[in-house]
Each structure stands twice: as C-alpha cells, then as structure tokens.
Amino acid sequence: xxxxxxxxxxxxxxxxxxxxxxxxxxxxxxxxxxxxxxxxxxxxxxxxxxxxxxxxxxxxxxxxxxxxxxxxxxxxxxxxxxxxxxxxxxxxxxxxxxxxxxxxxxxxxxxxxxxxxxxxxxxxxxxxxxxxxxxxxxxxxxxxxxxxxxxxxxxxxxxxxxxxxxxxxxxxxxxxxxxxxxxxxxxxxxxxxxxxxxxxxxxxxxxxxxxxxxxxxxxxxxxxxxxxxxxxxxxxxxxxxxxxxxxxxxxxxxxxxxxxxxxxxxxxxxxxxxxxxxxxxxxxxxxxxxxxxxxxxxxxxxxxxxxxxxxxxxxxxxxxxxxxxxx
Ligand code: HEC
Ligand code: HEC
Ligand code: HEC
Ligand code: HEC
Ligand code: HEC
Ligand code: HEC
Ligand code: HEC
Ligand code: HEC
Numbered sequence: 001x002x003x004x005x006x007x008x009x010x011x012x013x014x015x016x017x018x019x020x021x022x023x024x025x026x027x028x029x030x031x032x033x034x035x036x037x038x039x040x041x042x043x044x045x046x047x048x049x050x051x052x053x054x055x056x057x058x059x060x061x062x063x064x065x066x067x068x069x070x071x072x073x074x075x076x077x078x079x080x081x082x083x084x085x086x087x088x089x090x091x092x093x094x095x096x097x098x099x100x101x102x103x104x105x106x107x108x109x110x111x112x113x114x115x116x117x118x119x120x121x122x123x124x125x126x127x128x129x130x131x132x133x134x135x136x137x138x139x140x141x142x143x144x145x146x147x148x149x150x151x152x153x154x155x156x157x158x159x160x161x162x163x164x165x166x167x168x169x170x171x172x173x174x175x176x177x178x179x180x181x182x183x184x185x186x187x188x189x190x191x192x193x194x195x196x197x198x199x200x201x202x203x204x205x206x207x208x209x210x211x212x213x214x215x216x217x218x219x220x221x222x223x224x225x226x227x228x229x230x231x232x233x234x235x236x237x238x239x240x241x242x243x244x245x246x247x248x249x250x251x252x253x254x255x256x257x258x259x260x261x262x263x264x265x266x267x268x269x270x271x272x273x274x275x276x277x278x279x280x281x282x283x284x285x286x287x288x289x290x291x292x293x294x295x296x297x298x299x300x301x302x303x304x305x306x307x308x309x310x311x312x313x314x315x316x317x318x319x320x321x322x323x324x325x326x327x
Contacts, residue, residue, distance in 0.1 A: 034058045037069040040083070040093040047096075057094050061145045062154050075146075087135040107134050115176045122162060123175050138162070139172060169236055187236075188312070190295040197298070205232045205293065212299055218277040218288075229279045230254060233287040256283045261324050268323045274305045274314050276323060290314060 025033075033056050036043060046052040060066035070090060073081045084090045088107050110133050116124065126137045136142075141162040144150045157165040166172050173185055187204040191197060199209035207222040215221050225231045241252070257265060257278070265276045279286040287293075292306035292314050299307065306314035315323050 030058075034066075037066050040069055040090075043093050054096070060094075061160075062151055064148055067146070070142075087130055087137055091136045105134070105139065107136065107138075109134050111176065114178070118178070119176055120163065126162065188293060188295055188308075190298050216303075218275075219280055227281045228286075229281060229288070230286045233293070237287075253285050255285060257285060257324070260326075264326045265324050268315075269302070272315065272323075273302050274323075275302045276314065290320060 033052070036046075036052075036058055037060060043052070043057060047054065058066070058069075060069035067075070070083055071081050072083050075081045082090060111119070111127065116127075119127065122141075123138060126141075127134070130137055139162055141160050141164075144153055144157070144160040153160070161172055163175065164172065170185055177185060187201055189198070190201040197209075197212075202209040203224075205224060207224055210221050223229060223232065268274065269276055276289050278284060278289060291312040292304075292309070293312065294304070294307045296304065296308035298304070306312060310317065313320060
C-alpha cells in the first residue's frame with residue numbers, strides 16, 4: 001500500500017517536472033517549422049547547416065492537414081502522386097538514414113525467390129510498388145496514417161506496421177523470413193545445436209565476439225554502440241517502462257542509482273553471487289542490469305546467472321526488487 005502511494009507521488013512529481021522543463025514551443029515557432037511540409041526536400045540541407053534541429057522536424061503522420069509533406073496534387077489508389085519516385089528518399093528527407101535508432105532494417109535489397117514465395121499478397125504488392133526491392137512501405141503501411149477512417153488504428157499500431165499490430169516484433173519478420181531460421185533473428189541463441197559457440201550471434205551486440213574466458217566483466221567487453229547500451233535491446237524489444245509493471249507513471253528505472261542503492265546492489269552481488277552491471281557509458285541501470293542476454297552455459301559463474309531463466313532475470317522475479325531496494 002505504502003509503495004503504491006509512493007508511485008503516485010513519484011508520478012506527480014515527474015509530471016510536474018516535465019511541465020516545468022519541457023516548455024512547449026510557441027505557436028509561431030510551430031507554424032514556422034510546419035512550413036517545411038511544403039518543402040521537405042530542404043530539410044537535409046537545413047539540418048546540415050544547423051538552421052534546424054532534428055527535434056524541430058514537423059511530424060506529418062496521422063494528420064489531416066499535412067498530406068503535402070508526401071504528396072503533390074490529389075493522391076488516389078491509382079496515382080499516389082508522391083513527391084518523389086524514390087520512396088526511401090522521400091522518407092529520408094526527415095528520417096536520417098544512417099542512425100541506428102531510426103530503423104532496424106536495411107532497404108533496397110531484392111528479396112530471394114524463397115522470401116518472395118513466403119510473402120503474403122499485401123507484402124508482395126508493396127514490394128512491387130517499391131520497384132521490386134525492399135522500401136519503407138514493405139513494412140510500414142502508409143495509407144493507415146493517410147486516411148482519416150484508419151486513424152483509430154494508431155492506438156494499437158503506432159508505427160503503422162503492415163498487417164500489424166504484432167504481439168512480437170518477430171511476427172512481422174516471419175512474413176518474409178523463414179521461422180526455422182529463427183536462430184538468426186534471436187541473438188540470445190548463442191550455442192548451436194551441436195553445442196559449439198555461435199560467434200556470429202554475438203555481433204548484434206558486441207563489436208567482436210568476446211573471448212568468454214578472458215573477458216570477465218562488462219568493462220572489458222566491446223559493444224556496437226558507444227553511448228546508452230539500452231539501444232542494444234530497444235531495436236527488437238519495444239521499451240515499455242517497467243518494473244514495477246505499471247504503465248509509464250512508474251518510477252524511471254533507467255537512471256543512475258543513488259549511492260545507497262549502488263552500495264546495496266554491490267552487497268547483493270557478493271551475497272548471492274550474481275552480477276548487476278551498470279551501463280559503463282553513463283553509470284545507469286539498463287536492460288542488462290536486470291536481464292541476462294546470454295544463453296545458459298555460455299558464461300560461467302556470476303556472469304551466467306539468469307541466462308535463459310524466466311524473463312532472463314538475473315534473480316527470480318520475487319527477488320528482483322529486494323536486490324536493489326533495502327526495504
Ligand atoms: C509520411 C508521408 C505521407 C503522408 C503525410 C501522407 N501520405 Fe498518403 N501515401 C504515402 C505513401 C508513401 C503512399 C503509397 C503507399 C503504397 O504504395 O503502399 C500513400 C498512399 C496514399 C493513397 C493511396 C491509398 C491506397 O489505397 O493505395 C491516398 C489516397 C493517400 N495516400 C492520401 C493521403 C492523404 C489524403 C493524406 C493527408 C491526409 C496523406 N495521404 C498523407 C505517404 C504519405
Ligand atoms: C516531414 C517529415 C517527415 C516525413 C517526410 C516522414 N516522416 Fe516519419 N516521422 C517524422 C517525425 C517528426 C516523426 C516523429 C519522430 C519522433 O517522434 O521521434 C516521425 C515518425 C515516424 C514513425 C514512428 C511513429 C511512432 O509513433 O513511433 C515511423 C514508422 C515513420 N515516421 C515512418 C516514415 C516513413 C516510412 C516515411 C516515408 C513514407 C516517413 N516517415 C516520412 C517526420 C517525417
Ligand atoms: C523489414 C521491415 C522494415 C522496413 C523495410 C523498414 N522498417 Fe522502419 N521499422 C521496422 C520495425 C520492426 C520498427 C520498430 C523498431 C523499434 O521499435 O525500434 C521500425 C521503426 C521505424 C521508425 C521508428 C523508430 C523509432 O525509434 O521510433 C521509423 C521512423 C522507421 N521505422 C522508418 C523507416 C523508414 C524511413 C524506412 C525506409 C527507409 C523503414 N522504416 C523501413 C521495420 C521496418
Ligand atoms: C518485407 C520482407 C521482410 C520483412 C518483413 C523483414 N525482412 Fe529482413 N530481410 C528481407 C530481405 C529481402 C533481406 C535481404 C536478404 C535476403 O533476401 O535473403 C533481409 C535481410 C535481413 C537480415 C540480414 C541477414 C539475412 O538474413 O540475410 C536480418 C538480420 C533481417 N533481415 C532481420 C529482420 C528482422 C529482425 C525483421 C523483423 C523486424 C525482418 N528482417 C523483416 C526482407 C524482410
Ligand atoms: C543481445 C545482446 C548480446 C549478445 C547477442 C551477446 N552479448 Fe555479451 N554482453 C551483452 C551485454 C549487455 C553485456 C554486459 C552485461 C553483462 O556483463 O552481462 C555483455 C557482456 C559479455 C561478457 C562479459 C561478461 C561478464 O563477465 O560480465 C562476455 C564474456 C560476453 N558478453 C560474451 C558474449 C559472447 C561470446 C557472445 C556471443 C556468443 C555474446 N556475448 C552475445 C550483450 C550481448
Ligand atoms: C535482434 C533482435 C533482438 C535483440 C537485439 C535483443 N533481443 Fe531479446 N529477444 C529477441 C527474441 C527473438 C526473443 C525471443 C522471443 C520469444 O521467444 O518469444 C527475445 C527474448 C528476450 C527476453 C525474454 C522475453 C520473455 O517474454 O521471456 C528478454 C528479457 C530479452 N529478450 C531481453 C533482451 C535484452 C536485455 C537485450 C539487449 C541486451 C535484447 N533482448 C536484445 C530478440 C532480440
Ligand atoms: C530494474 C530491473 C529491470 C530493468 C532495468 C529492465 N527490466 Fe525488463 N523486466 C524486469 C522484470 C522484473 C520483468 C518481469 C515482469 C513480470 O514478472 O511480468 C521484466 C520483463 C521483461 C520482458 C518480458 C516481458 C514481456 O512482456 O514479454 C522483456 C522483453 C524485457 N523485460 C525487456 C527489457 C528491456 C528491453 C529493458 C531495457 C530497455 C528492460 N527490460 C529493463 C526487470 C527489468
Ligand atoms: C537494478 C536495481 C533495481 C531493481 C532490480 C529495482 N529497482 Fe527500483 N529503483 C532503482 C533505482 C536506481 C531507482 C532510482 C532511485 C533514485 O533515483 O532515487 C529506483 C527507484 C524506485 C522507486 C522510486 C522511489 C525510490 O526508492 O527512489 C520505486 C517505488 C521502485 N524503484 C520500486 C521498485 C520495485 C517495485 C522493484 C521490483 C519490481 C524495483 N524497484 C526493482 C533500482 C532498482
């Protein structure tokens with residue numbers, strides 16, 4: 001009970017500080033930025049010369065009055081009247097192409113016959129409209145955010161995934177990829193059926209396959225990102241604020257522990273022979289503080305605890321909170 005009220009308190013505090021900190025831009029500034037809907041081709045140049053910032057790029061999705069950002073004239077199913085022939089380039093005006101954060105899948109590849117045969121009709125048609133190669137519309141069903149009648153789908157499918165919403169991201173993938181090749185999409189599968197180490201499975205997260213007999217702590221492991229290690233996970237796992245399990249009003253756990261909590265975590269590590277590693281790039285709690293992303297048997301001792309456990313938790317569910325909180 002006490003804990004519940006504490007959450008309410010923290011939530012209120014958070015919403016007040018948010019109001020305080022994120023002062024909304026003035027109407028005039030918004031109108032100025034939204035003029036860019038008429039000339040999205042200018043955006044890359046404005047960004048490059050520092051005349052605008054990524055935060056100020058106006059969002060045209062799910063709006064009745066921003067069609068001109070992507071269309072010229074009057075679009076119909078027969079003639080979509082897009083602002084440019086190249087769909088990827090159209091999107092890249094606003095979505096920086098080489099940012100790992102922006103999208104997790106490469107584009108412009110021609111699918112193998114095997115993939116083409118698997119694709120449901122809607123994907124095959126989108127592939128055709130994209131010129132026979134993977135474009136953004138292969139996975140993102142744009143008309144969903146174009147047509148007012150479909151705006152209600154936003155709640156369940158905010159990224160307008162074709163055929164979505166999906167309970168698991170991998171359900172989208174299996175429209176084209178062979179589920180029996182699942183291992184290649186599941187980076188937690190790190191030991192082959194023959195029992196040998198699958199070094200390739202390290203590469204979604206590590207810059208190289210760490211030598212598991214030499215690398216003995218997070219500090220010695222090399223990663224694909226140099227800041228904010230949560231990015232290693234959020235490309236595949238949507239971030240839903242948790243624990244304590246309740247919505248976005250719960251306390252933010254992806255933060256730097258207070259000295260008291262940090263000391264208590266150290267005690268837990270010693271007492272129970274587990275690791276509760278912090279993100280070395282910013283000292284914060286991150287996904288792998290609580291979850292072990294490795295396969296059981298791959299790492300020995302404390303580093304291996306929690307691998308393949310329920311929810312991959314480093315300690316059992318009911319022992320998680322008291323691993324860091326001394327109450
Ligand atoms: C972010 C870019 C974007 C915005 C904004 C946008 N559209 Fe689209 N729209 C597209 C793309 C891309 C396609 C082609 C999709 C395809 O071929 O699968 C499309 C397709 C369409 C189609 C054809 C639908 C069909 O059944 O094939 C219509 C009609 C349309 N848009 C109308 C609109 C209207 C009206 C608005 C504003 C309310 C709008 N769009 C806003 C990108 C956009
Ligand atoms: C005028 C600029 C602009 C264009 C053109 C544009 N987008 Fe966006 N898009 C945005 C902005 C701004 C956001 C919100 C970004 C954010 O919240 O970080 C966004 C968000 C998204 C999202 C995430 C939605 C969500 O709720 O998380 C997807 C998916 C997306 N865009 C796909 C596309 C695709 C595909 C195209 C090309 C057909 C496209 N966009 C064209 C500006 C644009
Ligand atoms: C093969 C499928 C696929 C293709 C092709 C694809 N996307 Fe996505 N896109 C996804 C998935 C899955 C996510 C969700 C990833 C996540 O939550 O981090 C996503 C997320 C996004 C987001 C939201 C990212 C965020 O962090 O909020 C944007 C923007 C986006 N895609 C734009 C694009 C653009 C632009 C293209 C074309 C250049 C494209 N996507 C092509 C599957 C695809
Ligand atoms: C619309 C079809 C389509 C969808 C949906 C799709 N992919 Fe792909 N993917 C491709 C194509 C085409 C290639 C290029 C290689 C090929 O043709 O075999 C590819 C390549 C890849 C590769 C490179 C390694 C390989 O297998 O060749 C990975 C990893 C990958 N996809 C992951 C994903 C994930 C994760 C998802 C779901 C979020 C996804 N894909 C959804 C079509 C798709
Ligand atoms: C899904 C992402 C992911 C994959 C895939 C992955 N790792 Fe890691 N690895 C991490 C993270 C995050 C850490 C830091 C947290 C920790 O120490 O467990 C880490 C840490 C390590 C460490 C240091 C462990 C310690 O003593 O604290 C070793 C060794 C390691 N990884 C080896 C591997 C090998 C070998 C593979 C491939 C077979 C692999 N990892 C695949 C994310 C991953
Ligand atoms: C390339 C995609 C990918 C990346 C990157 C990835 N995962 Fe996963 N993860 C998966 C897949 C696929 C599964 C298996 C889902 C299933 O079996 O339903 C999974 C399962 C999990 C589960 C168990 C979920 C459950 O319901 O039991 C956890 C926890 C998890 N991952 C944490 C992480 C963490 C932490 C990281 C980053 C260090 C990470 N993952 C990176 C694809 C990914
Ligand atoms: C402070 C500890 C903690 C942190 C940090 C944390 N998790 Fe979790 N996570 C948990 C617990 C506890 C559960 C089990 C929830 C339950 O019992 O339902 C869980 C469950 C999950 C699941 C499975 C739940 C489901 O609905 O399938 C996934 C996937 C997951 N976490 C991914 C992540 C990712 C990705 C991050 C980082 C962005 C992260 N977690 C950060 C503690 C944590
Ligand atoms: C990996 C360590 C870790 C785990 C596991 C963990 N927490 Fe936390 N928790 C933290 C950190 C760090 C903070 C932020 C403290 C701060 O900034 O004051 C925090 C903050 C909180 C707060 C806000 C009030 C406070 O004490 O600052 C509550 C409530 C809370 N956690 C509850 C939980 C519950 C319930 C669980 C189990 C489901 C849990 N925590 C699991 C580390 C953890």
